[in-house]
Amino acid sequence: MVRLMRWFGIVLAGLLISSLYAQPLERGPIYAGQELDYQPSIMRLGNSNQLVIVFERLNPTNLSGDLLLSSSNDNGATWSTPQPIIATNSNERHPALVQHGAQAYSLFYLSNATGGFRIHRATSSDGLTWAAQGPLELGWASTGEINPTVIVADGKLTMTYQRLGSPSTIHIAQSSDNGATWDTQRTQIAQGQLPRLAWRAEDNQYVVAYQTGNTMLKMYSKTSSDVYSWGNQAHPLSIDANSHDAMPLVLEDGTFFVSYVKANDANGFDVMYRTSSDGQTWSPEVAVTNEHAGDVEPHGLLTEQAGRLLLAWGRPVSSSDYNIWLERDLVIPADLSNAQLSVDQTNFDPGTELNYTLQFTNTGLAPNTGQLTITLPTVCCPDLAGQNASHGTLSYDSQTHQYMWSYILPVGEPISINLRLKVADLGMAPGTVLTTSAIIQTNDQRWPLSVSSIANGEQRIYLPFVGH
Known part of the structure; x- marks a missing residue:
């Protein structure tokens, strides 16, 4: 589950980033403290210009985490100083935000508060103030559920998650009551880690992206039009180099977009993306970053204009200091050369x-x-x-x-x-x-x-x- 150690040997000499909180931000850290900030989940509050990012802040000695929130009232140009929203003596990590009503937000995350790792839920009416609701019951006799991703699909909350084991397995579940209770069918999608989910309404197409392996990870996608049936074959997403952290979403015309990181040398990871019309065959990859800085966990968000995205990810300054970076205006170019x-x-x-x-x-x-x-x-x-x-x-x-x-x-x-x-x-x-x-x-x-x-x-x- 904890993959952060693979980047801990990265030291970026001379990269001392000053705080950009009070300045308009195009690309850079939303907050440049000395903490180990990691794994952002980004969300727009309704149709407003207000954004929130929830991320995990880790103790570098034991990798135990708390969840913090930073907000922006100007579409990501400036950000508030991060504040804890889920912070106890337990290890709380891997936030997943979702909006499911006009004033209804949920946050899912993993926690070992009950002994072993389980997926927990918190709720909010404004996206800023959160109340913990405790662990989910997903039908397992023992603990071991981690790494949730939750979306709204076909009027229900739909979640993929990883079940610890050897090998780790990937599962999916649905909730009809805004995440309070979930089906306990324990539907398995594949063997692997870190599953992320997208859904296209026009044809009821689900796409799950995930990774397999131990050190040299490969990424695949699977599709289904039935949330409880995943017998279709897996399709290569990024298998030619060490690749991690795939996060899919659906663009305005139904095109699937997936961001991820890929190793370009022995140590450095860069942010990449691909697109697909069907979730099976993917376009050539496009590099968002190329500094080999050790970028991790890119999460995308739609903006007001088709072809433009916000992208949040983690970038290390040292083995004990990561910052949450934001690209406010990722432009995916059109090609009208045939006009x-x-x-x-x-x-x-x-x-x-x-x-x-x-x-x-x-x-x-x-x-x-x-x-x-x-x-x-x-x-x-x-x-x-x-x-x-x-x-x-x-x-x-x-x-x-x-x-x-x-x-x-x-x-x-x-x-x-x-x-x-x-x-x-x-x-x-x-x-x-x-x-x-x-x-x-x-x-x-x-x-x-x-x-x-x-x-x-x-x-x-x-x-x-x-x-x-």
């Missing part, structure tokens, strides 16, 4: 119509907030009856001759927009070039496009037919 803007006539007769088509697909790793501006030639009038968009809604501003459009760009979903313009100027000079431009703006990039048409040298004159 094309076309017109049906590259040469046209004035007085006719031009039909434009814009097509693109986000082939990046995650959904992204997309905004589109299409600027029309001033001599063209839009035919509003000839416009359509496969996703979202187009709006036209006659003062600027611009179409506006915004939408969350899902991964892998083709988007098309069609416009029809009337070229009204019959006296247009031959060779006149009409250019229509488009700019797609995502969280991290601009994608400019343009297409032109040229007026024909001879204009057609249409005369009424006169019969004889």
